Amino acid sequence: MAVLPQLTDATLTLENRIAVLTLNRHDLRNALTGSSLIDDIVTTATWVNACKDVSVLVITGAGSAFSAGGNIRDMAERGGDFAGDPAECAERYREGIQRIPLAMHAIEVPVIAAVNGPAIGAGFDLANMADIRIAAESAKFGETFLNLGIIPGDGGAWFMQRLIGYQRAFELTLSGRVVDAKEAKELGIAMEVVPNEELMPSALAMAKRMAEQPPKATRLTKRLMKMAQRMELKDFLDLCACFQGMSHNEQEHLDAVNRMIEAMSRK
CATH class of the missing domain: 3.90.226.10 (2-enoyl-CoA Hydratase; Chain A, domain 1)
Incomplete structure (x- = not known):
């Protein structure tokens, strides 16, 4: 705790x-x-x-x-x-x-x-x-x-x-x-x-x-929104690619995807 x-x-x-x-x-x-x-x-x-x-x-x-x-x-x-x-x-x-x-x-x-x-x-x-x-x-x-x-x-x-x-x-x-x-x-x-x-x-x-959102991706997303205010688009997209690569390799991403698949299967 x-x-x-x-x-x-x-x-x-x-x-x-x-x-x-x-x-x-x-x-x-x-x-x-x-x-x-x-x-x-x-x-x-x-x-x-x-x-x-x-x-x-x-x-x-x-x-x-x-x-x-x-x-x-x-x-x-x-x-x-x-x-x-x-x-x-x-x-x-x-x-x-x-x-x-x-x-x-x-x-x-x-x-x-x-x-x-x-x-x-x-x-x-x-x-x-x-x-x-x-x-x-x-x-x-x-x-x-x-x-x-x-x-x-x-x-x-x-x-x-x-x-x-x-x-x-x-x-x-x-x-x-x-x-x-x-x-x-x-x-x-x-x-x-x-x-x-x-x-x-x-x-x-x-x-x-x-x-309730995945916590690591939430922190990265806020960081992106702050940095978007002061970066050129090309540089910003490069940063997005790096952060996205990190996010795709987190367990919280796989857990969220599986929850969505389960929810879709119940419809």
């Missing part, structure tokens, strides 16, 4: 190949700074890649918020992650919150963000780092950095325009406006919007379908 890592401000469960990471600092509205959530997210991402018992990761928040992003009080006091002169502050970003996008982008399994409430600033960016977002009706999304006189320092400007296109991402970022779940779906941020009480059942149902 897989050994789960010890987390400080989040909880982690693993059942039926589905890992669920719950940000658990409701008192801070699950702010990523001024808590241990950065370390918890990075630790979980590293564990997921090493643990072959995991096929899908679901990320959600405890309490009323998904994540409020940066800790506003620390910003006001120029403390915590926001202390120091320009060079020191930049280094705090590199050693702190910028570890999240690097870790999230490297996760080898599908990641579903179950957005239970407001996802603001870096919290919005965290949701956008997932492969799929399912939003509760109470969810809200805002790239609100400019409202505070700062820039999206955690990679949000990189992720969002790849998700919804430059023009829409530009408008949301430069206006700093907050959108509700319905508009988030219209913009392509959220794939589904569900009643609050159906959020986790819906996210877990989607995760279950993915977790």
